[in-house]
Amino acid sequence: MGNATEVKIPKGAQIVDARGLTVYPGLIDPESNFGLTEISADSATNDLEERSDEIMPHMHVGDAFHSETELIPVARLNGVTNAVVAPASGDSVAGQDIFIQLYGSRSQMMLATDVALAMNYGAEQRRRGSGGPGSGRAAYPSTRMGLITELRQNFLDTQDYMAKRDAAAKKDDKAFRRDLKFEALIPYLKGERPVVIGVYESYDVETIMTLAREFHLKVILNHVTQSQDILDEIASYKVPVIIGSIYDAPRADERYDAVYTLPAELAKRGVKIAISSADGGGPASSHSARNLPYAAGFAVAYGLPYDDALKAITLNVADMFGFGDKLGSLDVGKMANVVLANGDPLDVRTDVKQVYIQGIAVPMVSRQTQLRDEYSK
Amino acid sequence: MGSLRRPLRLIVRILPLALLAICAALGRAQQSAPPTDIVFRGATVMTASHGTFEHGSVWVHAGKIAGVGATVDAPSSATTVDATGLWLTPGIIDPHSHSALDGDVNEATIPVTPSMHMIDAFDNRSADLYRALAGGVTTELLLHGSANMIGGQAVVIKNKFGLDRDAMLFPNAPGSIKFASGENPKRVYGSRDQLPSTRMGNFEVMRMAFEDAKHYMADWDAYDAKVKKGDKDAVPPKRDLKLEALADVLRGKLYVQIHCYRADEFLTEEAIAKEYGYKIRAFHHALEMYKVAPQIAADGTAIATFTDWWGFKDEARDAIPWNAVMSMRQGVRVALKSDSDDHIRRLNVEAGKMVHYGGATEDEAIRMVTLNPAWTIGVDDRTGSIDVGKDADLVLWNHDPLSTYARAMKVYIDGDLFFDASLPAGELPISPASCTTAAASAPTTRRTDSDETSGSCNRDCYALCGSRPGARGGYPAPVESRRHHRR
Numbered sequence: 001m002g003n004a005t006e007v008k009i010p011k012g013a014q015i016v017d018a019r020g021l022t023v024y025p026g027l028i029d030p031e032s033n034f035g036l037t038e039i040s041a042d043s044a045t046n047d048l049e050e051r052s053d054e055i056m057p058h059m060h061v062g063d064a065f066h067s068e069t070e071l072i073p074v075a076r077l078n079g080v081t082n083a084v085v086a087p088a089s090g091d092s093v094a095g096q097d098i099f100i101q102l103y104g105s106r107s108q109m110m111l112a113t114d115v116a117l118a119m120n121y122g123a124e125q126r127r128r129g130s131g132g133p134g135s136g137r138a139a140y141p142s143t144r145m146g147l148i149t150e151l152r153q154n155f156l157d158t159q160d161y162m163a164k165r166d167a168a169a170k171k172d173d174k175a176f177r178r179d180l181k182f183e184a185l186i187p188y189l190k191g192e193r194p195v196v197i198g199v200y201e202s203y204d205v206e207t208i209m210t211l212a213r214e215f216h217l218k219v220i221l222n223h224v225t226q227s228q229d230i231l232d233e234i235a236s237y238k239v240p241v242i243i244g245s246i247y248d249a250p251r252a253d254e255r256y257d258a259v260y261t262l263p264a265e266l267a268k269r270g271v272k273i274a275i276s277s278a279d280g281g282g283p284a285s286s287h288s289a290r291n292l293p294y295a296a297g298f299a300v301a302y303g304l305p306y307d308d309a310l311k312a313i314t315l316n317v318a319d320m321f322g323f324g325d326k327l328g329s330l331d332v333g334k335m336a337n338v339v340l341a342n343g344d345p346l347d348v349r350t351d352v353k354q355v356y357i358q359g360i361a362v363p364m365v366s367r368q369t370q371l372r373d374e375y376s377k
Numbered sequence: 378m379g380s381l382r383r384p385l386r387l388i389v390r391i392l393p394l395a396l397l398a399i400c401a402a403l404g405r406a407q408q409s410a411p412p413t414d415i416v417f418r419g420a421t422v423m424t425a426s427h428g429t430f431e432h433g434s435v436w437v438h439a440g441k442i443a444g445v446g447a448t449v450d451a452p453s454s455a456t457t458v459d460a461t462g463l464w465l466t467p468g469i470i471d472p473h474s475h476s477a478l479d480g481d482v483n484e485a486t487i488p489v490t491p492s493m494h495m496i497d498a499f500d501n502r503s504a505d506l507y508r509a510l511a512g513g514v515t516t517e518l519l520l521h522g523s524a525n526m527i528g529g530q531a532v533v534i535k536n537k538f539g540l541d542r543d544a545m546l547f548p549n550a551p552g553s554i555k556f557a558s559g560e561n562p563k564r565v566y567g568s569r570d571q572l573p574s575t576r577m578g579n580f581e582v583m584r585m586a587f588e589d590a591k592h593y594m595a596d597w598d599a600y601d602a603k604v605k606k607g608d609k610d611a612v613p614p615k616r617d618l619k620l621e622a623l624a625d626v627l628r629g630k631l632y633v634q635i636h637c638y639r640a641d642e643f644l645t646e647e648a649i650a651k652e653y654g655y656k657i658r659a660f661h662h663a664l665e666m667y668k669v670a671p672q673i674a675a676d677g678t679a680i681a682t683f684t685d686w687w688g689f690k691d692e693a694r695d696a697i698p699w700n701a702v703m704s705m706r707q708g709v710r711v712a713l714k715s716d717s718d719d720h721i722r723r724l725n726v727e728a729g730k731m732v733h734y735g736g737a738t739e740d741e742a743i744r745m746v747t748l749n750p751a752w753t754i755g756v757d758d759r760t761g762s763i764d765v766g767k768d769a770d771l772v773l774w775n776h777d778p779l780s781t782y783a784r785a786m787k788v789y790i791d792g793d794l795f796f797d798a799s800l801p802a803g804e805l806p807i808s809p810a811s812c813t814t815a816a817a818s819a820p821t822t823r824r825t826d827s828d829e830t831s832g833s834c835n836r837d838c839y840a841l842c843g844s845r846p847g848a849r850g851g852y853p854a855p856v857e858s859r860r861h862h863r864r
Contacts (some may be wrong), residue, residue, distance in 0.1 A: 032547070038688070039688055039689075039691055039694060040561075040688065040689040040690065041689060041690035042690070042691060070688070071688070073431060074687075079463045084762070094742050119415065150685070162699075170626070228426075247723075249504075249505075249508065249718065250508075251503045255508060255801065256508045256511035256722075257784075259509070262642070279719075285688070285689075287686070287687055287688040287689065288685070288686070289385065290685070291685070294726065294781050297780075297781030297782060298723075298726075298781055299783055300782060301776070301782040302780060302784070346781055347729075347780050347781050347782070348726050348729040348730050348732075348733060348779070349729050349730075349732040349733050349779060349780060350733060352735050365837075368687070368696075368697040368699075369697075371695055371697050372668075372697050372699045373669075375667050375668055375703070376703065
């Protein structure tokens with residue numbers, strides 16, 4: 001990679017004339033629900049969360065991932081080549097994420113399964129019996145106290161299980177009964193894989209971080225859009241942060257741009273940030289994932305340096321989820337996920353011309369372009 | 378929302394009292410009326426009606442646009458705003474908002490409720506108005522939701538956030554009425570085993586209502602004719618608010634705004650409108666307009682559409698982001714709208730997407746969030762473009778407003794500054810004079826309740842004091858909606 005005159009080109013190579021175009025690494029969405037939803041209002045097409053219990057680490061997104069979803073080509077056309085797929089946020093522990101590329105067969109698309117544990121903490125996870133479909137009757141845990149107690153007890157139970165399991169293994173005890181829930185939590189309690197914690201309010205951030213530190217979790221914070229009062233403290237945690245949605249409304253007593261400026265404010269404090277495609281007012285799903293670059297552009301409008309914004313939807317995401325050596329930048333040896341566009345990738349007016357995933361020029365077609373073409377005849 | 382909210386609520390309760398106490402003093406101290414003449418110089422002026430002037434000037438006189446062009450004939454006494462390097466556009470207009478209604482958007486107890494008036498639910502203190510203002514929005518049509526086939530009558534506001542409720546009403550704006558169709562009404566009533574539970578039922582509910590309205594109208598016409606003939610014994614029919622509103626539709630007194638997604642339903646709606654003799658002003662959402670655009674263009678109906686939302690329900694499955702530009706190219710007047718307390722803050726960026734999806738010119742794109750929504754609401758003779766004689770509703774941007782990077786720096790409504798991005802939280806740039814002037818010119822200023830006055834300080838003054846520098850926390854008001862509205 002380098003200046004056009006300097007790069008050695010082997011004989012027989014296909015030459016793509018990209019004069020006048022911008023070339024940049026494929027974008028990576030740090031939080032999506034690709035393959036878990038099709039039509040938001042049609043429950044039969046949704047596999048977003050298992051609401052029967054709050055602690056569901058043994059739910060594997062990889063089991064439900066519907067690779068043929070119409071959402072993926074739509075996002076791909078705007079330069080999104082990779083994504084983390086996570087369950088929805090109704091449970092304290094919702095399940096385990098997968099890391100995908102947005103092209104190929106199902107198995108090719110799932111670059112890695114169980115890459116991170118999806119945790120959530122705050123008002124939404126309480127079982128108050130009034131939270132809409134599936135929330136059922138009020139039940140434990142119906143308060144934040146209950147949520148934290150339940151999490152702590154489950155983590156302690158897992159540690160207890162680990163000890164017993166290890167002891168049984170030493171004795172070669174064939175009668176030892178595996179528990180799928182505790183098994184699922186082990187790598188995360190050992191700090192081997194990241195735990196993505198979705199949390200909004202500053203006091204909830206402080207509470208859940210206390211618990212996370214108690215159990216030495218490898219934390220990635222997610223959302224934090226109502227936490228402008230503790231940004232220095234968040235920086236002191238030395239954990240990466242996914243910001244989303246940048247379009248969340250600020251609190252009533254805050255300036256109109258209190259959330260818009262969040263990426264800039266965290267980056268200024270040395271925090272490694274990612275920006276997600278979550279769309280504050282749009283469908284709460286990845287139907288709007290194609291707008292990922294504009295969320296990053298919006299962060300630039302409100303003070304984030306341009307390079308930091310591009311990293312927040314490419315290299316930083318790859319780093320957070322263990323793909324920093326394979327994805328997220330145009331560097332020799334990395335997967336050839338490359339986008340060609342007719343302008344600034346973060347500007348809403350820019351048109352993506354071609355997307356390459358692992359070197360393959362993917363068809364620039366979605367169900368939407370087909371409809372467009374059919375009715376343009 | 379937990380204990381942290383409580384101190385805030387306390388402050389909010391105490392604040393009005395404190396404000397009343399300092400109100401008179403402040404009112405006297407700050408006599409800065411908005412300048413009669415303002416000239417913006419050196420901006421890229423996007424007029425929305427007649428192209429763009431690089432290094433253009435705009436002269437505002439007494440709240441109206443008095444000149445626009447490469448140069449203007451303003452008096453030397455005019456206040457000059459150096460807008461070099463900035464962009465100047467008409468105020469953004471949202472023809473489909475549910476802001477500031479505290480969720481009172483559907484009287485979803487019966488499917489035909491035309492006499493419900495949005496104004497009765499309008500909370501002028503909502504922080505969502507302030508946030509929209511910060512995105513350059515100067516005019517909004519506050520609409521009913523889509524639970525009912527006929528939801529009720531909308532209200533048009535000018536986003537003069539910080540002023541009294543009535544001072545925010547768009548003076549003498551035409552009335553609009555919201556209709557709906559498709560999934561929402563049939564779901565709401567079908568889930569209760571009531572009519573309608575199908576699209577057949579949806580439309581029949583409308584026809585039945587208009588049959589009643591026709592008879593009601595005929596009764597009144599007969600009575601009026603008798604009175605005209607001098608019949609002193611003529612007995613007026615009983616007034617019925619519901620039928621009166623529907624008769625207003627049949628008489629063409631209300632603009633009909635219809636929530637409608639699917640191509641077949643546009644056609645059925647137009648057929649029913651012709652059957653009963655009214656016109657449809659605009660289809661809202663209108664995500665499948667690209668399939669039947671020439672037919673709808675012939676009826677003169679506009680659309681107010683999302684740019685790129687899709688898949689949130691079955692009738693939004695065939696939504697494509699090229700819909701707006703494809704429909705425009707086939708003669709449909711296209712407005713973009715928010716239907717969201719989130720998107721209303723960045724409709725300019727939504728317009729920018731139209732350059733990407735379908736290759737709209739910048740002129741066409743900016744018109745979709747200014748002049749075209751103004752037409753949809755019926756106020757295009759007063760606002761929506763930078764033309765001489767129109768209201769001086771203007772936004773100064775730091776960047777091309779169609780790019781991702783644009784921030785509204787200053788927002789003017791009727792020539793007065795209502796938003797200034799350089800001010801800290803809780804501070805608005807409202808002058809006492811604008812408060813008084815606006816209140817005086819409001820069409821339906823309510824009588825001030827004597828309990829709400831203290832000395833020389835009435836409700837308007839309170840609103841004003843709440844927005845003064847130093848009155849931090851007074852505005853934006855504590856009306857909270859962190860999770861944005863969903864369709």
